[in-house]
Amino acid sequence: MFIGVLIRWWTVPFAVSNDLQIYYNPDFQMKPSECKEFVAFVLCAASVYFSLVNVYFLGKTGKKLVYTVLVLLAVFNLYMMLTLLAVATH
Template identity: 85%
Template sequence: MRVNFKRSAQTDVNMKKKQRRTLQSTLNTIGILMFIGILIRWWTVPFAVSKDLRIYYNQGFQMTLNERKEFLAFVLCAASVYFSLVNVYFLGKTGRRLVYTVLVLFAVFSLYMMLTLLAVATH
């Protein structure tokens, strides 16, 4: 009785590559939809709900030109970081380590900023 182990091993490797591509494309698609949703906020912010649950347009909530530029810069920077991290993650073991390191640094920086803002707000 002969068993062909090479063929099954190749199939496993091909399936893992296919799953990686599928996960990567899924994360990229989710990112596209997420950032399109954030950009839609540009037009939906001026709408508010009154006490009697009617939707009305509030001119006071409209973003100024400077606020729009800042909002667009934030969204573009956040999108570039997200897509960079997603695509670097799938480059291999080194890419994963780099992504995890960046995420830990983001977490530490966020905690530091939270504590700093808390200290400033309480004084």
């Protein structure tokens, strides 16, 4: 799954026209600095994912810890979404 996400910068510049022809759009290509940020994000997400999977299988305590972390991540994501929405509308 994460390898599929990593190949994004090669597949995104290709688009489909109205007559279903595939064409290359250089405006969609990521710049080198964006590629570094994207790779860092994907690697961090993968490390969090695989760490949580490993902790989950440690037993009952691991499951509680994973569920707690997932709830905290959900609350943080909701908070960030609302904060960004408030900043964007002002």
